[in-house]
Amino acid sequence: KTVVGTTLMETEFLQDNILRDAASDQELLKYRATEVTDREQRYTVSTQYNRKFSPRFTLRAGGIVEQYRIYSLVNDRDMRTDIPDANGDSIPDYFLTLRDVDESTPLVQAYAQGEYRFTDELEATFGLHGQYLDINQDALVEPRAALSWQFRPQQRLSVAYGLHGQLVPLPILLYQQPTEDGGYARTNTDLSFMKSHHAVLAYDRRLGSDWRLKLEAYHQWLFDLPVEQTPSSYSAVNEGADFVFTERGGLVSEGTGTNMGLELTVEKFFSKGYYALGTVSLFRSRYEGSDGVERSTAFDNGHVVNLLAGKEWPIGKNGRNALTFDTKFTTSGGRPYTPIDLAATRANGGREVLVEDEAFSLRYADYLRLD
Structure with missing residues (x-):
């Protein structure tokens, strides 16, 4: 079986600055301050081989080749004092290009996975997954294994480990x-894959014919995360929390982190005209930058609760039509964020300066939504 696919993702971020009169708050001037365009194309070819050697043993193997094409452009003049303002209108005269990347590279993956059934109640899954990134010749082999035991007719216990x-x-x-000569140099291409050891313990139980309960505990040990060479709170584990990527060079793959959590799921399959699904996740997400200080990550919300339910009423002749009602409730803990150094920001011409030593020490309010 061979599959060919194409994926295109594009994001654009534009920031306009508005200058206002301090006394009247009247808008005096508006100008484009930042332009960010990130475009990623991915062409994928995958192939898979399956063979059942016996009623007990099945093998699945395959390969994936992904050709990445990335275009990333960042132009900025947001409160920059290093750009001249010849006419004194408080608008920097031109944009400074912070990033201009147009590059392509293949990512090659191969895997083999075996499933062996010891008995009708006990089965094991084991295998290897490999990755190779051409642009920096980085390779990684990832062992993975899982064991599933149905110790009672409606109950199952599973344990799994994997390097990802x-x-x-x-x-x-x-x-x-x-660079000092006005050019540019790529100083991050030696970064390796970000890695993590995953361990999962799960309990699954069917409650009658319509209900299911699942409890899962997990722990992830993260390592080889990009951090700065000099002591700082930065780590690439927090990338993705904002609209744009960081502008930092000379990074090294020496950062660490941990994720641990407990997740409870209760599901009512659709029957008797209604369904329901509830999940409660309690978790902790921490990391260490090159300064060796353990902190919350940008995603350390602490908890997430999702409740989903729906009801259907047959209407019309012979009940061929239906009136449906669906609702969803979501709440989560507040996301951590880094405080702004107001004095340093003012001294920097209004350009934001964060208190790096207090990274992710504050939290936004809890999130609530009902649909």
Whole structure:
């Protein structure tokens, strides 16, 4: 079986600055301050081989080749004092190009997975997954294994382990750092795959014919995360929390982190005209930058609760039509964020400066939504 696919993702971020009169708050001037365009194309070819050697043993193997094409452009003049303002209108005369990347690279993956059934109640899954990124010749082999035991007719216990590698976001990997001669140099291409050891313990139980309960505990040990060479709170584990990627060069794959959590799921399959699904997740997400200080990540919300339910009433002749009602409720803990250094921001011409030593020490209010 061979599959060919194409994926296109594009984001654009535009920031306009508005200057207002301090006394009247009247708008005096508006200008384009930042332009960010990130475009990623991915062409995929995958093939898979399946063979059942016996009633007990099945093998699945395959390969995936993904050709990445990335275009990333960042132009900025947001409160920049290093750009002249010849006519004194408080608008920097031109944009400074912080990133201009147009690059392509293949990512090659191969895997083999075996499933062996010891008995009707006990089965094991084991295999290897490999990745190779051409642009920096980085390779990774990932062992994975799982064991599932149905110790009672309606109850199952599972345990799993796996090493997982994640590609460093390409705008970071291909970042062009300004040099003293006015040029650019790529100083992040030596970054390796971001890696993590995953361990999962799960309990699954059917409650009659319509209900299901699942409880899962997990722990992830993260390592080889991109951090700065000099002591700082930065780590690439927090990338993705904002609209744009960081502009940092000379990163090294020496950061660490941990994720641990407990998730409870209760599901009512559709029957008797209604369905319901509830999940409660309690988790902790921490990391260490090159300064060796453990902090919350940008995604350390602490808890997430989702409740989903729906009801259907047959209407019309012979009940061929139906009136339906669906509702969803979501709540989560507030996302951590880094405080702004107001004095340093004012001294920097209004350009935001964060208190890096207090990274992700504050939290937004809890999130609530009902649909």
